Amino acid sequence: EPEVTQTPSHQVTQMGQEVILRCVPISNHLYFYWYRQILGQKVEFLVSFYNNEISEKSEIFDDQFSVERPDGSNFTLKIRSTKLEDSAMYFCASSEAQGLTEAFFGQGTRLTVV
């Protein structure tokens, strides 16, 4: 069964460092998303991406964040200068169609900023 894969499963980084979280969406999917969950908090939408551009982003997704689809398979989330409050579980998702009725999520990357 096709699945969304995320790497790494756990990333520890020092405050101020750049991190790149990687995702391989399902191959025939066209819509891609990043969500995050701070420990004990809600799963929050960050950004959606379609046709090589951002289609929607939340207020969390400020200038420190960027997304890219560098080739035909990867979808990355970059945080330029990490802060302690960026520590969270980051989920990637993809779907064939708009909206998330049939979205498939990855297993998540736990980012710890120290």
Next chain:
Amino acid sequence: GNSVTQMEGPVTLSEEAFLTINCTYTATGYPSLFWYVQYPGEGLQLLLKATKADDKGSNKGFEATYRKETTSFHLEKGSVQVSDSAVYFCALISSGNTPLVFGKGTRLSVIA
């Protein structure tokens, strides 16, 4: 704005017990409602959904009914198994191209 509130966990049950996880929502218009599940070490998986009032979503013995009058979508299962131990997330979409809005998640532990 749109929001989802679900009961705090963790919930610990014995095998074959009845499960209810409460979920209420606030949304404009007529949202679609979902339950996602995250098993240990895995991603979020869609468990069931309902797209209009009085619809009942069901899967793997779990059920939830879209109650517009009480703005609720409570998850139920008549007899839980150890393999149901996971985190359960209630979520909504208020229109076709808006992102999912999730609740905080409820951790369920089922003991033999």
